[in-house]
Amino acid sequence: MSEHIRGFDSLAVHAGQEFDPTTGAVIPPVHFSTTYAQDGIGGLRGGYEYGRSGNPTRTALQTQLAAIEHGRHGLSFSSGLAAEDALLRAVLKPGDDVLLSDDVYGGTYRLIARILGPWGVGLRVVDMTDLSQVAAALEEKPAKVLWVETPSNPLLRITDIAGLAKLGRDAGALVVVDNTFASPALQQPLRLGADVVVHSATKYLGGHSDVVGGALVMNDDALAESVGFLQFAAGAVSGPMDAFLTTRGIKTLGIRMQRHSENAAAVASFLEGHDRVAKVYYPGLSSHPGHELAASQMSAFGGIVSLALADGAAARRFAESTRVFQLAESLGGVESLVNYPDAMTHASVRGTELAVPEEVVRLSVGIESSEDQLADLEQALAAL
Known part of the structure; x- marks a missing residue:
């Protein structure tokens, strides 16, 4: 992709979408293969060996995701909750707390309270539209993750992302913004100081109610490596057709x-x-x-x-x-x-x-x- 392409709509159309070098096809082919021939043992072509560890169509989508959120690393998952689960397991250990805003998707609460809770992860809820409440909660007890949706689901509450990011930095907490409702076409939390952006790609990114998917975008190299390991090791990856449908949806997102x-x-x-x-x-x-x-x-x-x-x-x-x-x-x-x-x-x-x-x-x-x-x-x- 040309380094001169910076506008959102241009990135949405072109990031990760270079034409096929063999045929010149402007739409890259969808790669359905589950395995890849090696040039001798360990001689991988383009780094691909097995469909769970990598797929060119998924790679293209991840490049596109990172570009439209202005992040360095994009990761694509089989659902939004799969993306959330991989992120939380990468950063939390038993005894850690998540500070959650009080108006979020019910599935996020269920994941933390009923799946991670018995594992020893604590959950506290606060009105994150009031940063003084967040500051007081952090002073009372540290939290490893601050998790917010803005606009929130379903009451459309708005949280100051830059203000929350500062509180998170000062407290040593990871600030995660669920950007599903706004989409990167309208809001880019990483630019406002957030550490991680999460999406249910099923929603606006896919945009046509025909694909289930999830996404994470971040700048931290070490965190991306940790989450990427879980993406591979736990295996909740997006399949090639799901990745293609999400990519196609993103092109008209703006x-x-x-x-x-x-x-x-x-x-x-x-x-x-x-x-x-x-x-x-x-x-x-x-x-x-x-x-x-x-x-x-x-x-x-x-x-x-x-x-x-x-x-x-x-x-x-x-x-x-x-x-x-x-x-x-x-x-x-x-x-x-x-x-x-x-x-x-x-x-x-x-x-x-x-x-x-x-x-x-x-x-x-x-x-x-x-x-x-x-x-x-x-x-x-x-x-x-």
């Missing part, structure tokens, strides 16, 4: 996020003015408490809008009444989705400090015509 953000802004504005909606969560609204901070560290506000209705019963009826917004898990695809977090994506944190209010519904605003999205929301609200 223009998709622009449309997602435009449509979400229209949806949020419509909902904020509706008499049957109790509250709207969207950082693009001036009424959002994190609006100014989001504007300072994001180039746009993303495609996720959450809303609160009168009660849990109303939220359930609404979620089951939309037509353009399909009732389904996940988010970040080109199609609009509606999710009821309490009983779906965040059911695993019911009864904990991370429980999502029963009246909250999450919308993943797709790239359809905005008029159709708004008409669908109007008919669903009218049915309440």
Whole structure:
């Protein structure tokens, strides 16, 4: 790739995507081979020997991931949780603590509390939008990892990444930012001082609801080597077709996020003015408490809008009444989705400090015509 290519959209299209030197094909071939012929014992061509340890299609994706997050090392996994697991096992030992923000994906909490917890890893939860609470928690007891989502899932809270990174540096803690909601098209946490960026590539990176994947991006060479060893030794790698689909999705990430953000802004504005909606969560609204901070560290506000209705019963009826917004898990695809977090994506944190209010519904605003999205929301609200 030319050293003169620096713009996000150019990196998304070209990083790791050099044309095939044999045929000149502009799209690199997908390499399905599980094993590679050696020129004598140990004579590897390009460093490839076995599909778990390396695959040219996965290498291309990892180069692309690092480029768009402005990091030195990108690692691709079979799911977002597989990426999280590899990172946490690389940096934690029994007795270490993770300080977790109080509004994160339920699966992240479940991984730490129910998988790593019995192994001896401690978990504490704090509101990371309030850096004074983070500082107090670190003063009370050290933490090895500070883990935050911003914007958060599903209440779209905004955390000061640069401020959190400074607290982490001063306390000797690794600062991990889940950048899934914003995507690197809108926010680049490493540039703001974070140590590691994590993604569910299933969401906006893939972008078409047709591939499951995860990613880590970091600058630290030693950490990348440790995580890379676990990627190889535990084996939760992305397969060649998954890597190819993720790469293809990333190439249009910039223009998709622009449309997602435009449509979400229209949806949020419509909902904020509706008499049957109790509250709207969207950082693009001036009424959002994190609006100014989001504007300072994001180039746009993303495609996720959450809303609160009168009660849990109303939220359930609404979620089951939309037509353009399909009732389904996940988010970040080109199609609009509606999710009821309490009983779906965040059911695993019911009864904990991370429980999502029963009246909250999450919308993943797709790239359809905005008029159709708004008409669908109007008919669903009218049915309440």
